[in-house]
Amino acid sequence: MIGVGILSRNCEETITKVIKAVDEGLNNYFTKQECLIIVCDGFSEDSTAKIAQDTVTRIKKVVLTQKGRNGKGNGVKNIFQLSLEKNCEKLALIDGDLLSITPDWVKKLLYPLREGIDMVIPYYLRHPFDGVITNNIAYPLTTSLYGKEIRQPIGGEFALSRRLAERILRHPLFPEDFGIDIFLSTTALAENFGVIESILGKKEHTSALRYNEPASHLFPMYYQVTRELFTLYTYYEDKIKAVSEIKQVCRYGEISSETTVPPLKIERNKWEELFWQDYKKLYLRSRLKEIFSAQEKEIEKIVEAEEGIYLPTPLWAKILFRALLNYKQSKHQKEILDILRVFWEARYISLLREGEKLNPSEIEEKILSQTEVFWKERQSLL
Numbered sequence: 001m002i003g004v005g006i007l008s009r010n011c012e013e014t015i016t017k018v019i020k021a022v023d024e025g026l027n028n029y030f031t032k033q034e035c036l037i038i039v040c041d042g043f044s045e046d047s048t049a050k051i052a053q054d055t056v057t058r059i060k061k062v063v064l065t066q067k068g069r070n071g072k073g074n075g076v077k078n079i080f081q082l083s084l085e086k087n088c089e090k091l092a093l094i095d096g097d098l099l100s101i102t103p104d105w106v107k108k109l110l111y112p113l114r115e116g117i118d119m120v121i122p123y124y125l126r127h128p129f130d131g132v133i134t135n136n137i138a139y140p141l142t143t144s145l146y147g148k149e150i151r152q153p154i155g156g157e158f159a160l161s162r163r164l165a166e167r168i169l170r171h172p173l174f175p176e177d178f179g180i181d182i183f184l185s186t187t188a189l190a191e192n193f194g195v196i197e198s199i200l201g202k203k204e205h206t207s208a209l210r211y212n213e214p215a216s217h218l219f220p221m222y223y224q225v226t227r228e229l230f231t232l233y234t235y236y237e238d239k240i241k242a243v244s245e246i247k248q249v250c251r252y253g254e255i256s257s258e259t260t261v262p263p264l265k266i267e268r269n270k271w272e273e274l275f276w277q278d279y280k281k282l283y284l285r286s287r288l289k290e291i292f293s294a295q296e297k298e299i300e301k302i303v304e305a306e307e308g309i310y311l312p313t314p315l316w317a318k319i320l321f322r323a324l325l326n327y328k329q330s331k332h333q334k335e336i337l338d339i340l341r342v343f344w345e346a347r348y349i350s351l352l353r354e355g356e357k358l359n360p361s362e363i364e365e366k367i368l369s370q371t372e373v374f375w376k377e378r379q380s381l382l
Contacts, residue, residue: 002026002035002110003088005079007072008052008096009042014206015096016055022094023057025106037061038082039096040075048096073180080165092120092159099204108198109159112252118193120159121150121185123251124203127264128363129355132211132218133225135367136347138182141229141320144374146189146236147243150197151368154181154225157200164193173235178221179228186229190236199253202261212267214274214345222344226337230327241382246375261360268352275309275345282338289339291326292319302346308353311346313370317377319343325381 004022008015019037026035037059041049043066053063064082068074076093083091092109094101112120128135134154142153158181160168168174168187175183188195211218233240283289292299298315323340327333355363 001086001088002030002033003038003079003083003086003091004035004106005038005040005076005083005091005093006052006096007040007042007075007079007093008044008048009072009075010044010046010048011097011206012044012046012048012051014098015039015048015052018094018096018098018101019052019055019057019061021101021103022106023059023061025103026059028103029107030110035059036083036086036088038079039063040066040078042066042072042075043070052096069176071175071177071180073175073177073183076180076184077169077174080169084162084165084169089162090159091162091165093157095156095205097206099206100202102201105157105200108200108253109157112196112198113159113161116194117196118161118164119184119188119195120198120252121153121188121195121249122155122157122203123151123197123199124155125201125255125259125261126152126203127261128360128367129211129264129266129352130203132214132348133222133344135351136316136344137222137226137320138229139367140317140370140374141324142182142186142189143246143371144378145233145240145243146186147246148189148195149246149248149371150185150189150195153185155203156181156205158184159198160184161193164188167191167193173228173231175224175228178224182225182228183232186232186236190232190239195249197249197251199251199255201256202259204262211264212270214271219341222341223334223337226340227333230324230333230337233324234328246371266352268349271345271349271352272309275342275349278342278345279303283342286335286339288326288330288332288335291322291336291339295319295322299343302343309346309349310353311343311350313373314377316343316347317370317374321374321377321381 039052090113138154143149
């Protein structure tokens with residue numbers, strides 16, 4: 001049995017397209033196997049659940065109302081539990097707000113689950129201003145800590161073997177919220193399950209349309225993802241210390257030269273206003289800013305730069321690692337994440353500024369180059 005779980009919440013405009021693409025993909029590429037589509041709706045306040053129920057499919061479909069508290073992690077848990085109950089040997093997870101999904105995504109996610117492979121992580125072509133948390137936190141930190149270069153460890157779409165799904169359900173740190181994506185990737189990497197990236201093509205999703213509203217959309221995700229990253233560091237600290245190099249994970253598929261990413265308009269002035277507000281409130285007034293006292297003079301330069309707010313990669317790596325190391329023993333973990341948020345905003349603003357003079361591929365190169373800097377900082381601290 002093959003299962004495809006679709007996580008939905010307030011995505012009435014996209015859910016039909018996603019279900020239809022999954023249905024077509026399973027019909028086209030898995031004709032000799034029994035398949036099941038599981039839609040788990042996370043307490044939608046619009047018509048998403050009804051539309052999902054009414055969407056006609058050739059593959060058997062089940063629509064669940066999520067159990068437990070609201071949160072993507074609980075939705076994933078519901079899907080895992082039902083898929084194992086139905087004896088699914090392979091399982092894919094897909095977000096319900098996708099705009100660019102095609103039927104071959106189903107093949108590209110599930111085909112690589114052959115002998116020795118337990119997890120497929122997506123590799124998308126995205127605009128470099130997309131993935132605000134991925135590019136600046138999840139990608140460089142995960143790669144440097146676990147020694148496997150995974151470009152989009154919180155991509156949203158995954159495929160897992162039954163063996164890995166069972167292990168994840170038993171894990172004591174299984175999160176209820178947006179921390180679930182980094183939790184899935186990290187568990188597979190840290191526990192040496194077979195991991196591969198699969199090239200899905202370009203990714204467009206409705207969430208990216210709200211990047212100019214970070215307080216309402218991105219901040220909750222930032223706290224949940226970063227908290228999970230830091231918590232998992234403590235849990236897997238011994239395994240992390242044993243990592244001696246960074247290796248590139250194998251990729252399935254090829255990138256089409258014809259694939260282009262659409263432009264993404266980000267209002268930098270809104271992010272700058274937000275930074276100044278948070279810098280004064282969350283950093284200057286914090287009793288914990290002494291954590292970064294060794295970088296105090298460098299931090300002052302961030303706000304004194306003539307060309308505007310600028311946080312270079314080496315300083316960002318130092319700040320992020322010091323926040324990580326202090327988080328473990330602190331009684332004020334939320335405040336550490338508050339301060340880090342200020343510098344995360346500055347880092348994104350810096351990328352936006354640099355990007356004004358570069359094309360998307362050049363910006364991507366800058367993002368990729370972070371890993372070498374992060375690895376050096378990791379070596380000096382761990």
